[in-house]
Amino acid sequence: MVRRAVELPIPQSVDREAAEQALQRFGYMVQETYETGQRNAIEQEDLNARQDLLSPLLDYGSAYMGTATPVARPMTLPFSNQVGPMSGCELTAGGRIRLLDRGLWDIRCQVWVNEVPAPGLTGVANWEVRVLRPDMTIYSVQAQTNETQRPYSQTAVASVVVPEPGYLVEAYLSFIASFRSLRGGANFNRLTVQHISRDVTTGDTGQ
Template sequence: MAVIPGQGLPDGKPTDDTNYASDVKALQLVTEDTPKNAARGSLVPWQQGRENFLTNIIGGIGQAIIGGITGIVDGISSIFQPVTRAGEEIRDGQLDLIERQDTLDKLMNRGGAYPSYSEWADARTWYRVPFDSQLGPARQTVVGGGRIKLLDKGHWDVYAQIITANAAGLLTRYVDWEVRAYVPVTGGGRRLHAKQNGRINGNPSAQGTIVTDFGFDVEGAEIEVWVYVHNYYGRNVAWGPANCRLTCKQVSSDRIAGDGSEDSGIPEVNS
C-alpha cells in the first residue's frame, strides 16, 4: 500500500494525527524482507515447543523401556490387592482340620502346605516359594522351612499349583518353575534327587499346575517349589491356600522302579 503525504488514509483519517503518523512511519519502514523475518520469528517458539514436546515424548518412552526391561511387579501397593482381598475374604476350611488325623485313612500318609506370604525376588534368580503353613491333616509329614518333609520312604504323589501376579511392563514374562525333591546324605546335608519342570508364559495373572510323583529309599526327603522369573522382579507369585498349594500323598511304602531321578532332556527342533 502506498502512502502519499498530505492526503488522507483510506478510512478518511488525516495524516497529521500523531497516532496515524506513527503508523505511517512504521509502514514506510516495511521492506520485502519484513514479512519473511516476521514469519521466521514466529517459527522459532513453535520449533522450540516442538522440540520440547518430542524430547518429553522420547524421554517418556525411554523411561518406559527402562522400566520394562527389568519389570516391576509390586504385590503390596496395587497388583496383589485383588489377591489380598480374596485371601482375606475366603478362609479355607481345611485349616480347621490340621490336627484331625481321624479324617485320614489309617493307611494314608499325606501332607499339605501353602505360602503365607509372597517372596520378593530379583529377576533371573531362582528362589523358593515359601510353603510354610500346614493345610489339612498330616501324617508322616512335617511342614516347615518353606517345604514339606516326608518322614517315610516309598513312593509319593506330589501336586503343586501356583498363580502368578499381573506384570506391568513392555517385555514378555516367562516363569520357569520346578517341584524339587531333595534327599538327605550320609554325614549331613542333602542332594537334589529329582525334579519336575513347568513354565508359565505371559504378563497377565496365570495358573500353573504340576502333578508328579517321586520314589525314595530313604526317610526325610524334602519337597520344595522353586521359581525363576525372566525380565521381572518383585512379588511374582501369589500366596494363600486359594492360590498356591503343595500336597504330598504316599502311594506305597516301597520304592518303585522309576523314581523320577532318571535322566531327562529336551531335543532341539530344526525349522
C-alpha cells in the first residue's frame, strides 16, 4: 500500500515560508536518524562475524600421560589422554597439543620422576617444554633439571607468543640417568595450555 504525504495545515498567523522550512528540517532529521540506525545495524552485523574480537581466554586444553610403562629414555613425553573439552587447541597423535590461534599462550607442565633404585647412582633428569613450528623445528624451549635421588614432582611454567596457528607444544625428556624413569598416570602429570591474547606485536616472543 502506497501512503500519500499529508500536508499539514499552517495557521494564517504563522509565517508560511518559515513553517515549511521547519517541517523540511524535521523531515531531514527523521531521514538522517533512520539512515544512522541502518548504518549501525550493518556495522553490528559485521562485528558479530568478527571471530577475532571474541575473548581468547576460553581457549584451553589439558592432557596427561596415561602410560603404565615408565619413560626411561630421551623422547617426547606421551601426553595423549585429554582432560575435558579443548577449545582453540587440539591433541595430536604424538602426545602434543596443537595451538589453533596466534598470540600469547601460557603453558604449564608437571612431571613425576621416580627415585634412583640404588645408592651411589647419579640422579640427573633433564626435560623441556618445547614449542615447535608447524614444520617441527624448535621455536621455544623452557628447560628443567634436577639431580636429587629421591622421587619428586617438578612443574615448568612457560609463556610464548606464536605468530600464527599450527604451532605445537610438547614436553621432551632430553636426558635421564640410568635406572631412573618418569611415571605415568593421571595423578602424577599434566600438560596444560591457555590462550591469553591474540596480540603478536607487544613485547618479546619468549623464544
